[in-house]
Amino acid sequence: MPADSEFAFELAVCQWAERAWSPSGDAAVLVARQFGTKHRRWDTIVLECDPEGLRERAKFGGDSFDSDLLHVLRHAPADWTYYRDALPDPGYPWRYVRESIHEAADRDALETRKRGNRIQIRRVRPYPDWLRRVVAIENKPDLTASAARNLVPQLQRDIALSLADEVWVATAATDERVEPVLLADLPAAAGVLTVDPESGTAEAVWQPRSLSVDDPGTRILDRPADDTSAARFEYVSPDWKHERRLAIAERAYARGWRGYADTMRPDCRHFQLSADETGVYPHCAAKGCLPTAAECRGQCPSYEPEPPAWRSMDWPLDGGPGKAIQRLLVRRRRRQRPGLSE
Secondary structure: OOOOOHHHHHHHHHHHHHHHOOOOOOOEEEEEEEEEOOOOEEEEEEEEEOHHHHHHHHOOOOOOOOHHHHHHHHHOOOOOEEHHHHOOOOOOOHHHHHHHHHHHHHOOOEEEEEEOOEEEEEEOOOOOOOEEEEEEEEEOOOOOHHHHHHHHHHHHHHHHHOOOOEEEEEEEOOOOOOOHHHHOOOOOOOEEEEEEOOOOEEEEEEOOOOOOOOOOEEEEEEOOOOOOOOOEEEEEOHHHHHHHHHHHHHHHHHHOOOHHHHHOOOOEOOEEEEEEOOEEEEEEOOOOEOOOOOOOOOOOOOOOEOOHHHHOOOOOOOOOHHHHHHHHHHHHHHHOOOOOOO
């Protein structure tokens, strides 16, 4: 599949990582795209997970838990206990904790009961330690000199914060004897992948340094361009990093990388899925290309809604080919999460 846009290249990287990423040990691999914190968003995230822990995580369902819910689930006791005695101080008002408790109970992830005026909680099952490593990949198919200069501050922030175990840059492979990306002034701690989207292969041409995720991190707030002004930064604790990593992993577990149909128009009669030896990709039959989310929208000049007859083949109405495409992508995503029922 030729990557004629950064979005197409991003899908090629996700396909390759899901198929060929080599984790350390016996870890299972989950891939997601466009994830991060309010300070930073990564193009691709690879989660290396404990296989048994991943199956235990599936018992909580396929939806994600945010940081407030994780605070409750990870500290929920095995026996009935008043929630304020069972949970550590969250650092914010307890009324929000009560909201999280009720939400967890509604999702059958927690049991609650009232004794007098007090809410007692008990876990349904232990929340597993399923996440081992987080690998962040920044996708730059055409890494020009200006793109490399703009990328350096982002990589420096990632390395200083060390929220991910490894940081990589993925760029398109060339026919040069020495890949141009190796001549760019990138931080030595960041790894480099050269990806060939047409063959669906990738090569690690520079190995990254493992970052200290269990140590305090440094969040760079401002780094002036001149050499005389001081940079502004703050330290973050290992506990904060652990909570952020797990919250990111939860969102990645729920969404994966195949959610592109949610921001496109699969109900258009020209929207298709094309498959080759490298994977499955969206395809626009009207334009004959892999569309981006900005191109595939209701205002597209080539947009044509599916005919009503396409949507009324079965009863109850299951929708037309567009709905079938979305169901297919959901099934393929769930297949990567062992223990989730079809």
